[in-house]
Amino acid sequence: MTAGLTLPAPAKLNRMLHIVGRRHDGYHELQTLFQFLDHGDNLTLTARRDGEIHLSPALETVTHEDNLVVRAARLLQRASHASSGADIHLEKRLPLGGGLGGGSSNAATTLLGLNQLWQLGLSLERLAALGAQLGADVPVFIHGRAAWAEGIGERLTPVTLDTPWFVVVHPGMSVATPVVFNDPQLTRDSRPITMARALQGGAPEWRNDCESTVRLRYPQVAQALDWLSQYAPSMLTGTGACLFARLDSEQAAQALAAAANQHWHAFVARGLNVSPLHDALGC
Ligand SMILES: C[C@](O)(CO)[C@H](O)COP(=O)(O)OP(=O)(O)OC[C@H]1O[C@@H](n2ccc(N)nc2=O)[C@H](O)[C@@H]1O
Ligand SMILES: Nc1ncnc2c1ncn2[C@@H]1O[C@H](COP(=O)(O)OP(=O)(O)OP(=O)(O)O)[C@@H](O)[C@H]1O
Numbered sequence: 001m002t003a004g005l006t007l008p009a010p011a012k013l014n015r016m017l018h019i020v021g022r023r024h025d026g027y028h029e030l031q032t033l034f035q036f037l038d039h040g041d042n043l044t045l046t047a048r049r050d051g052e053i054h055l056s057p058a059l060e061t062v063t064h065e066d067n068l069v070v071r072a073a074r075l076l077q078r079a080s081h082a083s084s085g086a087d088i089h090l091e092k093r094l095p096l097g098g099g100l101g102g103g104s105s106n107a108a109t110t111l112l113g114l115n116q117l118w119q120l121g122l123s124l125e126r127l128a129a130l131g132a133q134l135g136a137d138v139p140v141f142i143h144g145r146a147a148w149a150e151g152i153g154e155r156l157t158p159v160t161l162d163t164p165w166f167v168v169v170h171p172g173m174s175v176a177t178p179v180v181f182n183d184p185q186l187t188r189d190s191r192p193i194t195m196a197r198a199l200q201g202g203a204p205e206w207r208n209d210c211e212s213t214v215r216l217r218y219p220q221v222a223q224a225l226d227w228l229s230q231y232a233p234s235m236l237t238g239t240g241a242c243l244f245a246r247l248d249s250e251q252a253a254q255a256l257a258a259a260a261n262q263h264w265h266a267f268v269a270r271g272l273n274v275s276p277l278h279d280a281l282g283c
Helices: 068-080 102-117 124-132 138-143 177-181 195-200 211-217 219-229 250-260 276-281
Strands: 005-022 028-048 053-056 085-091 147-150 155-158 165-170 234-236 243-247 265-272
Touching: 005 102, 005 138, 005 165, 005 265, 005 276, 028 102, 028 165, 028 195, 028 276, 053 068, 068 085, 068 102, 068 124, 085 102, 102 124, 102 138, 102 276, 124 138, 138 147, 138 155, 147 195, 165 219, 165 250, 177 211, 211 219, 211 234, 219 234, 219 243, 219 250, 243 250, 250 265
Parallel strands: 053 085
Antiparallel strands: 005 028, 028 085, 028 147, 028 265, 147 155, 165 243, 165 265, 234 243
């Protein structure tokens, strides 16, 4: 039996997220800073000769064919005319609908991992273009560098951000991204800012334009955010439901996570400017 290739599928945070417009197809134009975390899912990929894609274990709320891992593998097979298949084991640690980009990250790890396993030699640009068909957040996970993103999140410029410790809190429910983006009251007209301005950090730029809508629709998120903000500067990531607090030391982060865990699920993670996936693959 061939040994499997085990690779990380890290979480991302949106350190800030502005919505600056809406396109005719309904997608929103964003300005956001993406950073990776040293916490996420793991995938083990093993090649099969018969072309079949097997994924285990199944996710409770997602069918096999809808799972972004399976969709990414099939997309790569079609695009590269690959005849190989794969057994894929997914160790899921990230909450679904958490704003941590778990599904997108799973898709990116599948594309990069199978590209290596099947010896396809596709470039990161080609894989990112394929990934964009699966979700707006897939390209940043393919490129693997913290980034300033514009457009719907696909126009990426690599950046170097500070790498603090974070306490990430999951308030116990998931937020469906389309629900937030379809809310009539969502702020959609923030003034575009320059990347340089965004990188200066701090208020008022490091905010998330989804926050007021999410607070109104999901009182549990508002409650957790108010609690967390008493102890450290805290924000929503993506369209939620997860929140993150920024701490200067691991010790302070562990203490806050222990307190948060009395009410919700919380974990400590460090911000990373290079994805652990790219460290693992040496790219
Ligand atoms: C908000 C972010 O989390 C920021 O990182 C992402 O842009 C969301 O990315 P995602 O979950 O991969 O989203 P997708 O699966 O591409 O889109 C889900 C739905 O969200 C809405 N959507 C998403 C991204 C975007 N820039 N504008 C949108 O309006 C669309 O209704 C879309 O049908
Ligand atoms: N492998 C997968 N992991 C997680 N979700 C998946 C997967 N495959 C399909 N999905 C579907 O995609 C939806 C969004 O999942 P994901 O975990 O990426 O949300 P998210 O963290 O809110 O992402 P984002 O920050 O990109 O909005 C899930 O609710 C689920 O229905």
